[in-house]
Amino acid sequence: MNRPRVFEPDALQRWAGRGFHLATPADESYPPNLRTIDNRPPFVFIQGALTPADQRAVAIVGTRRPSPQGLARTRRLAHELAQHGITVVSGLAAGIDTAAHQAALAAGGRTIGVLGTGLARCYPAENRALQALIPDHGALISQFSPETPPSPQTFP
Numbered sequence: 001m002n003r004p005r006v007f008e009p010d011a012l013q014r015w016a017g018r019g020f021h022l023a024t025p026a027d028e029s030y031p032p033n034l035r036t037i038d039n040r041p042p043f044v045f046i047q048g049a050l051t052p053a054d055q056r057a058v059a060i061v062g063t064r065r066p067s068p069q070g071l072a073r074t075r076r077l078a079h080e081l082a083q084h085g086i087t088v089v090s091g092l093a094a095g096i097d098t099a100a101h102q103a104a105l106a107a108g109g110r111t112i113g114v115l116g117t118g119l120a121r122c123y124p125a126e127n128r129a130l131q132a133l134i135p136d137h138g139a140l141i142s143q144f145s146p147e148t149p150p151s152p153q154t155f156p
Contacts, residue, residue, distance in 0.1 A: 071099050092134075
């Protein structure tokens with residue numbers, strides 16, 4: 001019986017060469033906070049590094065079209081959290097998510113981007129530099145294979 005392949009035979013090696021690591025709940029590198037949820041993804045791809053300190057994390061997500069006051073509050077909150085050693089988690093979308101990641105980095109803190117695409121994709125395109133910077137100061141995580149493009153199904 002032929003079983004369908006999830007990935008091309010050389011895909012994992014090719015992705016590892018780009019710094020993308022596959023983790024399952026059986027792996028030590030699987031995000032500990034994801035292990036606690038009932039509907040956890042069966043695998044995730046990670047670029048960068050998760051640390052034990054990342055278990056102390058706060059997610060900041062919001063609108064893609066925030067008011068100036070919303071941006072200011074987001075930046076202040078993310079900056080304060082990062083200064084106190086709390087990892088800021090967001091979706092790397094435009095607006096509030098971008099402001100949260102940028103403020104955490106500006107404060108010298110850690111941030112984790114949870115992507116609605118594969119790690120080899122960048123959406124929105126204007127966050128390309130930010131997406132490239134985050135793995136050096138936290139991690140990017142996706143439940144999708146690295147080449148998965150954005151779609152309505154990947155952004156619930």
